[in-house]
Structures are given as C-alpha cells and as structure tokens.
Amino acid sequence: MIKKKLAIVGNGMGTCRLLDELVLREGTRRYEITVFGEERGGAYNRILLSRVLGGDSPDSIVTKTPEWYDRHGIRLIHTAKVTRLDTVRKSVLTEDGQSRRYDVVVLATGSQPLAPPIDGMFGSDGDLRSGVFVYRTIADCLRMRERARPREGAVVIGGGLLGLEAAKVLADRGLHVTVVQVAATLMNTQLDALGGEMLARQIAHHGIFVRTGKTVEGLYGDEANERVSGVFLDDGATLPADMVVLACGVRPRVEVAKASGLPVNKGVVVNDTLATEVPGVYAFGECAEHDGKTYGVVAPVWEQATVLAEVLTGKQRQARYRGSKLYTRLKVAGVDVASMGSLEPELDSDQVVQVIEERRNAYRKLIIRDGRLMGAMLVGNTAATATLVQMFDRGDPMPEEPLDILCSKPPSSDPAECVVCTCNKVTAAALRQAIAAGASSVDALSVATKAGTGCGSCKGELAQLVTLYAKKTEPLPLAVAN
Ligand SMILES: Cc1cc2nc3c(=O)[nH]c(=O)nc-3n(C[C@H](O)[C@H](O)[C@H](O)COP(=O)(O)OP(=O)(O)OC[C@H]3O[C@@H](n4cnc5c(N)ncnc54)[C@H](O)[C@@H]3O)c2cc1C
Numbered sequence: 001m002i003k004k005k006l007a008i009v010g011n012g013m014g015t016c017r018l019l020d021e022l023v024l025r026e027g028t029r030r031y032e033i034t035v036f037g038e039e040r041g042g043a044y045n046r047i048l049l050s051r052v053l054g055g056d057s058p059d060s061i062v063t064k065t066p067e068w069y070d071r072h073g074i075r076l077i078h079t080a081k082v083t084r085l086d087t088v089r090k091s092v093l094t095e096d097g098q099s100r101r102y103d104v105v106v107l108a109t110g111s112q113p114l115a116p117p118i119d120g121m122f123g124s125d126g127d128l129r130s131g132v133f134v135y136r137t138i139a140d141c142l143r144m145r146e147r148a149r150p151r152e153g154a155v156v157i158g159g160g161l162l163g164l165e166a167a168k169v170l171a172d173r174g175l176h177v178t179v180v181q182v183a184a185t186l187m188n189t190q191l192d193a194l195g196g197e198m199l200a201r202q203i204a205h206h207g208i209f210v211r212t213g214k215t216v217e218g219l220y221g222d223e224a225n226e227r228v229s230g231v232f233l234d235d236g237a238t239l240p241a242d243m244v245v246l247a248c249g250v251r252p253r254v255e256v257a258k259a260s261g262l263p264v265n266k267g268v269v270v271n272d273t274l275a276t277e278v279p280g281v282y283a284f285g286e287c288a289e290h291d292g293k294t295y296g297v298v299a300p301v302w303e304q305a306t307v308l309a310e311v312l313t314g315k316q317r318q319a320r321y322r323g324s325k326l327y328t329r330l331k332v333a334g335v336d337v338a339s340m341g342s343l344e345p346e347l348d349s350d351q352v353v354q355v356i357e358e359r360r361n362a363y364r365k366l367i368i369r370d371g372r373l374m375g376a377m378l379v380g381n382t383a384a385t386a387t388l389v390q391m392f393d394r395g396d397p398m399p400e401e402p403l404d405i406l407c408s409k410p411p412s413s414d415p416a417e418c419v420v421c422t423c424n425k426v427t428a429a430a431l432r433q434a435i436a437a438g439a440s441s442v443d444a445l446s447v448a449t450k451a452g453t454g455c456g457s458c459k460g461e462l463a464q465l466v467t468l469y470a471k472k473t474e475p476l477p478l479a480v481a482n
Helices: 013-024 046-054 066-071 138-147 161-172 193-205 255-259 298-313 385-394 428-436 442-449 459-469
Strands: 004-009 031-037 075-078 082-086 091-094 099-101 104-107 111-113 132-134 153-157 176-181 209-212 216-221 228-233 238-240 243-246 250-252 268-270 281-283 288-290 327-332 335-341 351-357 362-369 372-379 419-421
Touching: 004 013, 004 099, 013 031, 013 298, 031 091, 046 138, 046 161, 066 075, 082 255, 104 298, 132 138, 138 243, 153 161, 153 228, 153 238, 161 176, 161 193, 161 243, 161 327, 193 209, 193 335, 193 362, 193 372, 228 243, 268 281, 281 298, 327 385, 335 385, 372 385, 385 419, 419 459, 428 442, 428 459, 442 459
Parallel strands: 004 031, 004 104, 031 075, 104 281, 132 243, 153 176, 153 243, 176 209, 268 288
Antiparallel strands: 082 091, 091 099, 111 250, 216 228, 228 238, 327 335, 335 372, 351 362, 362 372
16 A cells, blocks of 8 residues: 655644554554654653753653654654645645655644743843743753752742742742732632632742732843843832743644644634644644634643544544543642632532631632532642542532532542543543553553553552552452542
C-alpha cells in the first residue's frame, strides 16, 4: 500500500498523545508521518514544567526521545517553525524555507501566554524586557532559573493556576514573592469569592504575599541595561522586583491557520471530527475551537487526540468529539484545590451545599440540580474529589444526603468506578484490572492504563493500589482507598 503523507504541526502534549494513539491503531502503516516542532527535541510533559523551574533536569519531563520517533519510523523536524500551509499545493512551509508535501495535515500549535500591554514591559528591541518572563516552555523555565536568586524579589502577575504554581516554586527557591491579581480573589475562574479567600490564606502561609484587586500599571528598571527592578500598582504602591513573571492567561496559537486562510475565530474552527473547513486539514488541542469553546487543560486535548486517531486511521469512522467537561486541580504542594463545573447556582431550584472550616481555611461547595452535580469546589480538603469527578463526568445521581460525600462517608455508587487519574479518566476498577493482569509497579500501571502520565498528582494513590493488590491472588475486594 502506498502510504499517505501525514504532517503534524506542533510537537506538544496533544501531538505526543496523538502519535501514541496512531501507533496503537497501526497508523504508521497507512501514513508516512512528519512532525514539525518549534521547540528543541522530543515532546515533553508541559504540566510538569514546575519541576524544571524548581531545578530538575529538562530530560526528566521528556515523554518522547528522538529514538522513539526513529523506532516508529516517524520523522521529527524539531526547532522548525511552520509559517503557513499552502492548501492548494498541499505543502507545509517553514521559516527556514523548507517545503514538504502532505496529503493530510494536523495543526496542534497549542496556546501562547498573554502579555498585557503594560508600560515598560518591552525592551527597545521589542522583546520582553530583561527580567520579565512567560511560563510556557522548558526554555522559559531555564531562563527563569538562571535569573532567580534567593532573597531577591519576584512579582507574579496573575493569581490563576499557573501564577500560583510559579509563585510557589520561586518561593521554595528562596525568593520574596508577591502575586498581583486583578480580580478580587485568587483563581476566580475556578473558585467563588469565599473559596478564593480561603486559598489566599493558605498561599500566605507558604510565605507568598498576595495583592488582589490590583493592577500592575507599569514596570520600572535600570535605564542603562533595561533590566526590570520593580512594578507600579494602580493604587500608587511600588513593589521592587528582580524578576516579573507573566501568568495572565493564554490564547490559542492561530497564526499558521490564519496565514493559510483557514477559518479562525478564538481558535481554529473544527467540527466533531476535528476537521477544518478545508479538506484534509485538521486541528486539535489548545489551538482548536470546537462548538465555540477552546480549552486550556490537557484532558480535553487527549480526548480529541483519541477521536482524531480514530478518524485518521479509519478504525472507527463514526468517532466524534462532543466536547469535554472541565475539571481542574491546583498542583501546588501543601495547597489542595479542586474545581469542576459551575461556581454559582443558576436556577432558583438549584441546591447549594457548603462546608466552611474557618480555622483550617478549608471550604467545600456543591451545586446540585435535579439530583445531579452541576459544580463543585474544594479548598484545603480534596478527599472527595475522585467521587465528585466521577459523578460530574457521568452525570450520576447524587446521594440523598450530599453532605455524606463531603464528610468522606462511602459514596452510594460503586467505589471501584471512582476516577483515580482525572487527566486520563482512569477508574479504580480499570487500575485493579491492570494490576491483576500483572502491572506490579506505578510505572507499569502507567504504561498499562496511562494513569499518572498527566499532572501526576494521583501517583500516591497508584502506589497505594499497587501495595494493596499487586501480590494478591485471591479475588480483589471492591473498596479502594483514595
Ligand atoms: C506551566 C504549565 C502547567 C500546566 N499545568 C497543567 C495541569 O496541571 N493540568 C492540566 O490539565 N493542564 C496543565 N497545563 C496545560 C497543558 O500543558 C496544555 O493543556 C497542553 O500542553 C496542551 O497541549 P497542546 O498540544 O494543545 O499544546 P502544547 O503542549 O502547547 O503544544 C503546542 C506545540 O506546538 C508548537 N508550535 C506552535 N506553533 C508552531 C509552529 N508554527 N511551528 C512549529 N511548532 C509550533 C509549540 O512550540 C508547542 O511545542 C499546564 C501548562 C503549563 C504551561
């Protein structure tokens, strides 16, 4: 069979999963695959960047080495930025003047950090001023590491997931860190005001200063070498800072799609098969817009990758992507936060259940409509997360007494069906099946089920399951600790 040429633009987390799914479905027999990646080397787990910022080797988060691509006959062209597709001649054009033919092309260009137009943000060369950083790639982390010195000041602009994560790592490296957040509370897209307030108290316990409801109006610094030395706030205050980290959100990277004449809205517009309007051109991941929505976490990107692999290999022609339910978890050591769905009731009939533990700065809230979970947030005590994610994801009925879930009583539904790895939606039952089939370590369990390959926050639970069940030969009991 003559192979078709499949080109993939971008070599991030989405592409990494798409390649796995294609290999699994023998896609390399049907396609000659070429991956273009702007970053150096093989794909890596972007979610674990905080480790690199904290001092770990970049290699420790690499998920595909160059040998992996070779072994599967996939051509990786790294450090190559694609400028546009010629959709008439069907070729991919790169910044360094290369042109390669395709039959099918997939855009997986991800997102880019937003750099708000703040006075003094850019140097005379038009790039970010020296000492100002974004937090998206290994290269960003290595640059930040080089600049971060104990006892120096850092200002993080943005009090969302990424801002808090960066702030904690820099504080752990001994810097004096202040988070400046324009909204009235932290993580305001995932938590209500009380949740954000409780979170701010917990963050403060880690030695990080928090200024909410404040805007950074300008950056100041040494005129001679342009290096930043502080920020001005809108209330007239100044904060000295040897480094400033921008964590003000992301936007889909659509420049290749735009230059190629593809329909673009917030993201590259795709249908349920992840196809764009132009035949043979697909897009998925954070750069794609499906049903008016773009995503900024990995679970939907991986769900899209599976559907796209089915569509491209023709293994399941009916495969369709219908959107994802969102779940987020802050992975800052010692600060437990999980959130899903609505933050507030929307109908008069919606039921709200709240547990507030003032002295422990712990807060839990459920929003229930017609006996189903519409939203949940957990700050300071996330023990019920697995059960809630399962109920939210599948629309399972809530127990008569919802407080039972928050108070860690066994849920009425089967605990084996609880989702342990939320990035990959792997249940306790699936994990136990894999253990029974011979997976006797956390790594083996990850290979068999993909659990633990996302944010990794479930690895403790995986280890617990392995310890509990790995050597047992008798039938496994149903209850699972989580
Ligand atoms: C610090 C950090 C922490 C995160 N933590 C979490 C978390 O805890 N949980 C969670 O679910 N998600 C988290 N995320 C989000 C998660 O990383 C993304 O959802 C995921 O990486 C999206 O995958 P993607 O393939 O769409 O984009 P990306 O992984 O960004 O990959 C896109 C790739 O395309 C390349 N590219 C772009 N344009 C071109 C071009 N023109 N030519 C060639 N290559 C190009 C980019 O350089 C990049 O390598 C985090 C992100 C960051 C930055």
